[in-house]
Amino acid sequence: MRTSTRRRTRPKTSNVSREGATATLRRITTFPVKSLDPQSLASVDVVENGGLAGDREFALVDADGEYVNGKRTAAIHRVRSSVDRERGTVTLRAPETESVTAPIDADSEALTDWLSRYFDDPVSLRRDRAGGFPDDTQASGPTVVSTATIRELASWYEGVDVESMRRRLRANLEVDGVPAFWEDRLFSDRDRRVAFEVGDVRLKGVNPCQRCVVPSRDPETGEAHPGFRETFVEKRRETMPDWSGGDWFDHHFRVMVNTVVPESEWGKTLSVGDEVRVLETVPNE
Incomplete structure (x- = not known):
């Protein structure tokens, strides 16, 4: 069995698979x-x-500023989201919950209300334009x-x-x-x-x-x-x-x-x- 302390040598410089295809x-x-x-x-x-x-440009946070994510709650997996970059909106849907479409903005009361009702706790949107x-x-x-x-x-x-x-x-x-x-x-x-x-x-x-x-x-x-x-x-x-x-x-x-x-x-x-x-x-x- 390979041990976790084995030191790796320099990786084989390659962009080709064993089948000859290019990576x-x-x-x-x-x-x-x-x-x-x-x-x-x-x-x-x-x-x-x-x-x-645009990757992870927005995040959901609770009242303490902590992430609301999959590590903390399985309920987030039931939320479907669709971002329309041209219109600057996001649509959120979840089972047994009325959907919402609103400007994707940290100051959006519509999103804060929807998120807080769904998670049954104060949840809001935070944005970081420089790196997310x-x-x-x-x-x-x-x-x-x-x-x-x-x-x-x-x-x-x-x-x-x-x-x-x-x-x-x-x-x-x-x-x-x-x-x-x-x-x-x-x-x-x-x-x-x-x-x-x-x-x-x-x-x-x-x-x-x-x-x-x-x-x-x-x-x-x-x-x-x-x-x-x-x-x-x-x-x-x-x-x-x-x-x-x-x-x-x-x-x-x-x-x-x-x-x-x-x-x-x-x-x-x-x-x-x-x-x-x-x-x-x-x-x-």
Whole structure:
């Protein structure tokens, strides 16, 4: 069995899968409101903190300013959201609750009233135009996973299809043309990072994302899948590829890669169809 203290060597520099296909950006997803529904895009700009334009630009907070999210309440999974950027509005829907369409603004009384009634607690919308509210403030770049990884994970669970697993993981960038867990090439040890390019945008992979309770829940209902974490840990350990492992794996409830984007890349554009190229390993500055 592979131990968690094995030190990783320099990743194999490759943008080609074992089947000979080129690694390609297949899907770009942002989440306009943190913890709510995704939005698929053909292209997106990199913004000030290295995140994606419009990603988690808004967040739900309680009276103490704490996030109202999937880590704290399963009820959020039952909220459907749709953001109309052109009109500057958001529509919220939930079972047995009248829907609301209102300007997507932190000062919107209509949204505050709807959210507070649904969660039965004071809840309001907060906005950050410069970088949003990333899940990892130390690695605030887009998260990366491969299509094959999503398929592999879905195969571990009865009744969980690929789209459900995609929504559970909530990744920003999905790479196709590569084998499952290929994205594990994009991180190294804790004192190093892996440089890679998507199109002409240079990013650095930091670590495999430590998962919380959210992936274990149905993204539509919030219902927990029995034994989700236990199955994940067992299968992740069994299927760990040769290029993965290392000192990040103090436990195996990790998948997807967190990144940072150098300031030199802010303002550049990522587009579906961009080639993905793994470059060199660099020191963690």
